[in-house]
Structure formats: structure tokens, C-alpha cells
Amino acid sequence: MIRTRRAARRLLAAASLGVAGALVLSACSADTSSPDATAAPEWDYTVQTAAPSGDIDSFSWVSYSEPYSLDYAYAFDYADNQVLSNVCESLLRLNPDYTLTPGLAEAFEHPTPETWVYTIRDGVTFHDGTPLTAADVVASMSRHLDPEVGSSWYSVYQNVASIQQTGDRQVTVTMNQADSQFNLAMGGAAGVVESAATLADKGADYGNSSGLVNCTGPFELSEWKSGESVTLTRYDDYWDASLRAKAGEVEILFMTDANARVNALKSGEVDGGWMIPTDAISQLQSSGKGDIHFGLNTAVGSLVVSNLEGPLGDERVRRALLMAMDRQGILDAAAKGYGEVTDVLTTESVWVGAGDAALKEAFDGLEEYPYDVEAAKKLIDEAGVTGEEIVIATAPISNDFTVISQGAAAAAQSIGLTATIETVSPSAYTALFSDPSAREGIDLFYTSWYLSSPDPLEMYSVLRTGEFSNYGNWSDPEFDALVNEAVAIDDPAARSEVTAQAQRIANAQLPWLPLLQGPMTLFLGDRVTGVAPSVAFMYYPWAATIGSR
Known part of the structure; x- marks a missing residue:
């Protein structure tokens, strides 16, 4: 299934209408006119x-997975943010169509x-009844600058x-230099506001299963049973009547x-549940229990290259x-054909404005990497790394993690490298994104890397020299210069033209x-409805919109 640029724009345009009910757009299917063609599954955007x-x-x-932390300074993955998005709020609100509107900042x-x-x-008011003040905002934001905190979102605040x-x-x-990305990030975890008094009172227990959190969202975090579940309870004094929670309680189970x-x-x-394993889609569609x-x-x-000291350097x-990776075959096995192969690290859906x-520069005429084992072997011979080992981390999260790790290992071995797969728990896997010590001895690990703002520059900003999420410490001066130039440009159209050049460098050099x-x-069971099935669930209070079917 190939989704064209026109189809992507049509989806965004329809999403921006904000219409009620089930609005769907047909996705394209593979050409099955040839008996050798493999049909992609038929599906619709909702x-x-x-x-x-x-x-x-x-x-x-x-x-x-259980959240790594519900401290907004460390909430950096799906398991963390899908809970936090219903409990804590940011200065701006990232909506399901990836627009930004006022949140705790009314302007x-x-x-x-x-x-x-x-x-x-x-x-x-916060969930303890105390009023939100500007002092709370200052205290919450300032934590990202505190080296003792070690915020996962420090890169947003670096200027x-x-x-x-x-x-x-x-x-x-006040910034040291112009930074277009700062305000765009205020719709995510980097813009969350917590009570200054709670931060001071809870200290090191803030955001864990004993300290919990005290925010302003439509739900209160009322219980966290470590290893089992979290329970959210409707906050009846929530300020935004349009997002008053329709459920009195939500239990999120960790499996x-x-x-x-x-x-x-x-x-x-x-x-x-979110992020349904694609190999289970047909089972769930025929279960009679929901949609x-x-x-x-x-x-x-993508496969994150987390060690450039070894052969992948x-x-x-x-x-x-x-x-050496049959990416179409991997897509068919890992995602059952729900998607498409890509040579770049951004989707066109984030190139808003x-x-x-700029789109032509970013996506047309890119370096392609066709499945060609013999050509790949020649490159390995030229590099002189035959027989050297790479270690690939994986976790029992879903079928795609297994298929991709095994596919990468098989590809490595087919061109003369030695590959070892190291399986860790889902929580340990999450730590790969936040703890450098967890990445020791790991050369590659898979990520489904989402962007939390409507701008592709967010992706390429994290690959600059020295960035927190530049896990392999890749460095290219021309790339850094382009990203820094783009960061200083307020106009999204002009900024995207420079970002497109950075995308081409990443496409050629493959840091990931x-x-x-x-x-x-x-998946929505037959009791409930009302949610927008958008990746914005990471920051938008999705659970508040769910009610009785």
C-alpha cells in the first residue's frame, strides 16, 4: 500500500474539520491485476x-507496559504519556489533528x-483544589533546566x-537565540505544569507509584498498583467543560x-487499547467484541544505531x-502490510505549513536502499568488517519487535557480520531511550519514533551533535548547521525548506x-466510543472523550 502525498494532505484536511461521528477515508490498496502481486489489506482512516x-x-x-515514570520530566515513551495525557496538562494543547491550541496558557x-x-x-485548579498560578508554571518549566533533575526534555530548553x-x-x-521549536513543544510533556508545592513536597517520590502526581487534567491519578495497573478518577472541578470526562473511572492494566x-x-x-499488534487485527475484527x-x-x-564505535560506525x-534487509518482506511479516517502506525518518503528516x-526537496529523488544482498556484501568487504559482531536489543512488546530484530540479525549474517539478539523486558527496553548505561553493549534497537509537534525539525533536532536522543553520538557539521539555521526560522514554510536539506543528509548517512x-x-470494545484514533493520544486527554456506545 502506497499512500501518496495527496492522500496524506487529504487526511490532514479532513482531520482539521473536527466533524463528529465516524469519518473515514479510504486508503489505497496494492495492485492485484498481476497474479504475482500481493494484496495489501483493505483499511480506512478514521x-x-x-x-x-x-x-x-x-x-x-x-x-x-507499566510507565517508566509519571514525572513529566521523564515521560518519554508511549506507556508513560498515554496515562499522563489524561492527568496532566501543558501550556498548549496538541489536538488529534496535530494542531496546537491554547491549553493552560490562554494566550x-x-x-x-x-x-x-x-x-x-x-x-x-490542581487536583488537590489549589489554584494554578504563574509561579507553578515557572517551577514546572525550570525543572527541565536543573541538572539534578536530568530531564529527558532538556533539548527543548537548551536555548x-x-x-x-x-x-x-x-x-x-527568554532565549539565548531564536528558537521556533520551543513554543511548538509546549503542547507535549515539555510544557506540562505541576503544582510547585507538590514538587517540593514529594521530592524524589514525585511521579512514582507512591508519590503520584497532582495536576490539572480531566482525571486524577488516584492509584498506581506497581506491576498491575493505574486508576484514574474523574476530576469534577475540571476547568474545560468541553473535555469534562465522560467516565467516572478508568483502569489502565499493564500486560x-x-x-x-x-x-x-x-x-x-x-x-x-492503543497500538494493536498487527498480527492480531484480523482476530479482533472477527471477535464480535468491538472494532x-x-x-x-x-x-x-526505525533501527536506532546506538553504537558508532563498532562496525556500524x-x-x-x-x-x-x-x-540486506528485505524491508517489504519485513513490513508484510511485522505489520501484515499495514503501511509502507520508507527511506526517511519523518512522515509527511508532520510537514505542516x-x-x-520543500516537500519535493524532502521526499523526491532520495537515496534508495533496494534489497540487494550481493551489493551489500561488497560494501562489507570494502569496510573490512567481515565477522565482526553487532548486538540487537528487543523486547516481547509486539510481533513487529520480534520480526524486525530477527530480520536485522538475519540480514547482518547474510552479509558476513555476526549478530546477537538480546531480549529484555518492556520496562528495560524503555530505559534504552533514557538511560545511557542501559545502552551499553547494544548496537541497534527498534523504535516506532513519534513526533510530538507538527514540525519535522523535531526529528532532526534530536540528531544534532551532543543531543540527548542522539543515541549513537552521530555527528555531521553540515547537518548541525542546517538544523541550527532552521531552528531560528519562525515561518514554517521557509523553515521546512532548510529542514528538507537536513532530511536528505540523514537519508544519505543513515544515523538511524x-x-x-x-x-x-x-481497538474499541462494544461498550465504548468517542475517541479520535490519533497518535496525539500521547498528549491529548483521550480518555476524557470516551463514553457509553
Whole structure:
């Protein structure tokens, strides 16, 4: 299935309408006119599921892993943010169509290239009943600058010179240089606001299963049973009537075994879940217990090159490994054809505001990596690394993790490398993204890397020299210069033209190995409805919209 640029734009345009009910767009299918052609599965994009008929006392949900942390400074993965998005709120709100609108900041201004001024919303209370103040905003944001905290979102704040209260309900952020990305990130975890008093009181226990959190969202985090579940309870004094929770309680269960998750959905034991294993889609569609939906996604499935000290430090070896992987075969096995192979690290859905020239530069005439084992072997011979070992980390999260790790290992061995697969728990796998010590001895690991803002520069910013998420410490001066130039450009169309040049460098040098992209998947049981099946569930209070079917 190839989704054209026109189809991607049509999806975004329809999503921006915000219509109620089940609005779907047909995706294209493979050409089956040839008897040798393999038909891609037929499926539709859903922008919004049907509106609820009313409130519901409670519903249950399933997650592939327990959160690493619910401290917003460390919430960096799906398991963390799908909980936090319903409990804590940011200065801006990232909507299911990937637009940004006011959140806890009712307005913002950009009076100079180096200044962002936020007007804090009045009448908002934390879950303990205390009012939201500008001082809370300053305290919450300042944690990202504290080396003792070690925020996973420090890169968003790296150009910040000061964060100050400049009025009763006003906070001013002054930058060392122009930074277009800072405000765009205020719709995600980097823009979350917590009570300053709670942060001081909880200390090191903040955000864990004993300290919990105290935020302003439509649900309160009322219980965290370590290793089992979290329970969210409706906050009746929530400020935004349009997002008042329709459920009195939500229980999110942790099930690390993919089969257990699927069986729980098939049996009706739980009411829904995100990121459905694609090998289970047909089972769930025929279960009679609910519906599968496919929604907007910004994620690209890639192999992160986390060690450039070994054989993968040679660009020829990275190219050879990608060419030795039958990516279409991997897509068919790992995602059952729900998606397409890609040679870049961004989806066109995040190029919001880009002009036609920028899109052409970013996506047309790129370096391609066709499946060619013999050509790949020649590159390995040229690099002189035959027989050297690479270690690939994986976890029992879903079928794609297994297929991709095994496919990468088989590809490596087919061109003369030695490959070892190291299987870790889902929680240990999450640590690969936040703890450098967890990556020791690991050369490759798979990620479905989503973007939390409507701008492709977010992806390439994290690959600059020295960035927190530049896990392999890749470095290219020309790339860094382009990204830094783009960061300083406010106009999204002009910025995208420079970002497109950075995308071409990453496409040629492969700091990560791009594999595939596909839709966000969601299962809704027959008791519930009302949610938009968009990857924005990471930051948008998706559970608040779910009610009785």
C-alpha cells in the first residue's frame, strides 16, 4: 500500500474539520491485476469515532507496559504519556489533528525572536483544589533546566536563558537565540505544569507509584498498583467543560505479553487499547467484541544505531545492513502490510505549513536502499568488517519487535557480520531511550519514533551533535548547521525548506535506519466510543472523550 502525498494532505484536511461521528477515508490498496502481486489489506482512516450516547461509570484499558515514570520530566515513551495525557496538562494543547491550541496558557505572544510570553489561564485548579498560578508554571518549566533533575526534555530548553514570572498571570521565557521549536513543544510533556508545592513536597517520590502526581487534567491519578495497573478518577472541578470526562473511572492494566493483551480484548475483559499488534487485527475484527480503527500517525519504525564505535560506525556498513534487509518482506511479516517502506525518518503528516518545493526537496529523488544482498556484501568487504559482531536489543512488546530484530540479525549474517539478539523486558527496553548505561553493549534497537509537534525539525533536532536522543553520538557539521539555521526560522514554510536539506543528509548517512511507516491502531470494545484514533493520544486527554456506545 502506497499512500501518496495527496492522500496524506487529504487526511490532514479532513482531520482539521473536527466533524463528529465516524469519518473515514479510504486508503489505497496494492495492485492485484498481476497474479504475482500481493494484496495489501483493505483499511480506512478514521478521524473520529462515533459520539458517545452518554456517560459511563467506568471502562478498562490495556497498555503493553507499566510507565517508566509519571514525572513529566521523564515521560518519554508511549506507556508513560498515554496515562499522563489524561492527568496532566501543558501550556498548549496538541489536538488529534496535530494542531496546537491554547491549553493552560490562554494566550501567548512572541514579541521578539528571543522571547515567548505566556498568559496563564485563570480559574484552573490542581487536583488537590489549589489554584494554578504563574509561579507553578515557572517551577514546572525550570525543572527541565536543573541538572539534578536530568530531564529527558532538556533539548527543548537548551536555548533558554531565563524563565520568569512577569505579571500576576504572565510567564516570560527568554532565549539565548531564536528558537521556533520551543513554543511548538509546549503542547507535549515539555510544557506540562505541576503544582510547585507538590514538587517540593514529594521530592524524589514525585511521579512514582507512591508519590503520584497532582495536576490539572480531566482525571486524577488516584492509584498506581506497581506491576498491575493505574486508576484514574474523574476530576469534577475540571476547568474545560468541553473535555469534562465522560467516565467516572478508568483502569489502565499493564500486560507485557502481547497474546495476553489480545486475548483480554477478544474476550471483552478490557474495553480498549492503543497500538494493536498487527498480527492480531484480523482476530479482533472477527471477535464480535468491538472494532479496530486506523488513525493519524507521525511515527516511523526505525533501527536506532546506538553504537558508532563498532562496525556500524562505518557508513558503508549501515548502508549494507539496510540493503540486506528485505524491508517489504519485513513490513508484510511485522505489520501484515499495514503501511509502507520508507527511506526517511519523518512522515509527511508532520510537514505542516511546508510548501510544495520543500516537500519535493524532502521526499523526491532520495537515496534508495533496494534489497540487494550481493551489493551489500561488497560494501562489507570494502569496510573490512567481515565477522565482526553487532548486538540487537528487543523486547516481547509486539510481533513487529520480534520480526524486525530477527530480520536485522538475519540480514547482518547474510552479509558476513555476526549478530546477537538480546531480549529484555518492556520496562528495560524503555530505559534504552533514557538511560545511557542501559545502552551499553547494544548496537541497534527498534523504535516506532513519534513526533510530538507538527514540525519535522523535531526529528532532526534530536540528531544534532551532543543531543540527548542522539543515541549513537552521530555527528555531521553540515547537518548541525542546517538544523541550527532552521531552528531560528519562525515561518514554517521557509523553515521546512532548510529542514528538507537536513532530511536528505540523514537519508544519505543513515544515523538511524528507516524501515516503515503505518497508521496508529486502536481497538474499541462494544461498550465504548468517542475517541479520535490519533497518535496525539500521547498528549491529548483521550480518555476524557470516551463514553457509553
